[in-house]
Amino acid sequence: MTTYLKIDFVSDVSCPWCAVGLGALEQALAAVQGSISAELHFHPFELNPQMGPEGQDITEHLTQKYGSTAAQQVQIRDTICQRGAEVGFAFNPEGRGRIWNTFDAHRLLHWAALDGAPGQQHALKKALLAACHTRSEAMGHHAVLLACVVEAGLDRDRAQAVLDSGAFAQDVREREQFYTANGIHSVPAVIINDRHLISGGQPAAVFEQALRQIATSV
Known part of the structure; x- marks a missing residue:
């Protein structure tokens, strides 16, 4: 018998x-x-919601934010690259260069959940993460986002319309506010069956153990 679990993955595209954690x-x-x-x-969760459209040098940003x-x-970065390799995700060993505003990426992810076929939101998320962390692309640029949309098998013209119209902006802000109001202040935050929280980029063994334990109580 198969046990079904609902998993909500709260995260930001710019978060390595x-x-x-997803891998x-x-x-x-x-x-x-x-x-x-x-x-x-x-x-959605934005680590830097006030980031301007021009982005910021990543070294400067991390020094200002974390000291x-x-x-x-x-x-x-070396540690993250190693952890990424363990889960099959390739980080650019030279880093990203700049950090970008990710609000439009979150709008597209919201749209993909509503308009896409099963699995396409997941595919878009992975495409966006690869664009950001593997290829160090400018995540605030619509051309980059639209290329990820195509990679995920979603409709480029409809995605362009979403970006041009500002659609789903309020929906994204409401979801962000919901999770912060419920105590989510760092990501990734993995919530299983609306009750069980696993925080951070944990190893696969930690997730597996949690999934098995939670499944026994369903």
């Missing part, structure tokens, strides 16, 4: 640990396949 969760779901089935729903030095940032 979200890429690690680990996917590995865990593959490990429990046959006994546990789950559908992922992706929800870290360039050398410390290189060490952290």
Whole structure:
């Protein structure tokens, strides 16, 4: 008998640990396949909601926000690259160069959940993460976002209309406010069956153990 679990994945495209966490969760779901089935729903969280359209140099940004030095940032990046490799995600070893506003990416993810076929929101999320962290592309540029839309098999013209119209802006803000009001202040935040929270880019074994434990209580 297969147990179904609802999984809400709250994250930001610009968060490297979200890429690690998603890869680990996917590995865990593959490990429990046959006994546990789950559908992922992706929800918005902006690490830098006030970021301007021109973006900011990543070293400068991290120093201002966290007080870290360039050398410390290189060490952290090396750790993230290693963790990414463990879950099959390739980070650019040179980093991203700049950090960008991700609000439009979140609008497209919301649209994909409503308008796309099953699995296409997931595919778009992965395409956006790869554009940001593997290829270091400008995530505030619509051409980059639309290329991810096409990669995920979604309709480019409809996505263009979403970007041009400002559609789903209020929906995204409401979802962000919902999660912050309910105590989510860092990502990734993985919420299973609306009750169980797993925070951070945990290893696959941690996700697998949690999935199995939660499934026994359903």
